[in-house]
Amino acid sequence: MITVTNLTKVYGKGDKAVAAVQDVSLHVPDGGIFGILGRSGAGKTTLMRCLTALERPTSGSVEVAGIELTSLNRPQLRQMRHRMGMIFQHFNLLGSRTAAANIAFPLEIQGISGLQRKARVDELLELVGLSDRAGSYPSQLSGGQKQRVGIARALAAGPQVLFCDEATSALDPATTEQILDLLKRINQETGVTVVLITHESEVVRRICDSAALMANGRIVEQGPLLELVADPNSQLADILLPTGDPALDPEQRSMVLTFTGSHTAEPIISGLTRHFGLDVAILGGSVDWIAGQKVGRLRVALTHPDGFYDRAAVHQYLIEREVSARL
Numbered sequence: 001m002i003t004v005t006n007l008t009k010v011y012g013k014g015d016k017a018v019a020a021v022q023d024v025s026l027h028v029p030d031g032g033i034f035g036i037l038g039r040s041g042a043g044k045t046t047l048m049r050c051l052t053a054l055e056r057p058t059s060g061s062v063e064v065a066g067i068e069l070t071s072l073n074r075p076q077l078r079q080m081r082h083r084m085g086m087i088f089q090h091f092n093l094l095g096s097r098t099a100a101a102n103i104a105f106p107l108e109i110q111g112i113s114g115l116q117r118k119a120r121v122d123e124l125l126e127l128v129g130l131s132d133r134a135g136s137y138p139s140q141l142s143g144g145q146k147q148r149v150g151i152a153r154a155l156a157a158g159p160q161v162l163f164c165d166e167a168t169s170a171l172d173p174a175t176t177e178q179i180l181d182l183l184k185r186i187n188q189e190t191g192v193t194v195v196l197i198t199h200e201s202e203v204v205r206r207i208c209d210s211a212a213l214m215a216n217g218r219i220v221e222q223g224p225l226l227e228l229v230a231d232p233n234s235q236l237a238d239i240l241l242p243t244g245d246p247a248l249d250p251e252q253r254s255m256v257l258t259f260t261g262s263h264t265a266e267p268i269i270s271g272l273t274r275h276f277g278l279d280v281a282i283l284g285g286s287v288d289w290i291a292g293q294k295v296g297r298l299r300v301a302l303t304h305p306d307g308f309y310d311r312a313a314v315h316q317y318l319i320e321r322e323v324s325a326r327l
């Protein structure tokens, strides 16, 4: 759906130049929910602005639905933007228009007739669960309701991609969950590809099936979420499923075990004790649902009363049970 190749965006010139995005290549699969996670200043917004053609890259290419954005002229770009919906952290609704009129706005610009427009707006209000608030103004709506209007407006023209820029950062945790669940349902029901940028790991954990981690203008890693978290060296896995402070292990004798797949519920820890006579101390870890699957990561310290054990045999035992280990 989206292919970014060697994208660089530099603001300013000379010694004032800031490379906000540096040599980024990215692939967003069709029909999924792709998260771009990074701290403030990582370059997420700049990347998003290049993906939506709001910003022209300094170099590199951005292809959306098979069309190279950097080659389009203004009218073509305007046309292309109808295929991309956007929602924002602060909703960006028009205060003088009701919820229904905000949602109708992009349809008016497209010249859709009154009757057709009304039917589409009603359908969208129902999709986002706001049929009873059609006549309310933004000032009369809660943050979560405003974001629902934002989502309906973004979907009005039937885009192929929905871009979400920190869409839940201004919302409380319970409302965040509702909005994320709504985005997931819309993705499943309409097939629209969703790209969201966020600094909140919960967003990625809860709804994404693929993700990229961004830092200092670069992509650190990217791919299907379950593949990333199964990689014992993944930095994204450390963020999504932290295993505690490494300082808890001053002698550095611990390993991080990642449990995925059908063996998640097996008593693997007691298996290590039974099979190898090991003492297992759990130093930290987390278990959560990731991309619809239960995944656990544990930092454990393994010791044997004799002072040594067959590490290769332990490794093999773990691999056979689909547990990956960072020794």
Ligand SMILES: Nc1ncnc2c1ncn2[C@@H]1O[C@H](COP(=O)(O)OP(=O)(O)OP(=O)(O)O)[C@@H](O)[C@H]1O
Binding pocket: 011, 012, 018, 019, 020, 038, 039, 040, 041, 042, 043, 044, 045, 046, 047, 199
């Ligand atoms: N228009 C601009 N002119 C100059 N520098 C900019 C501009 N926009 C962004 N930058 C710089 O580029 C870097 C990346 O900023 P960007 O806003 O893309 O990051 P971000 O990950 O979205 O962070 P945040 O979530 O805080 O917005 C920062 O160092 C920022 O100061």
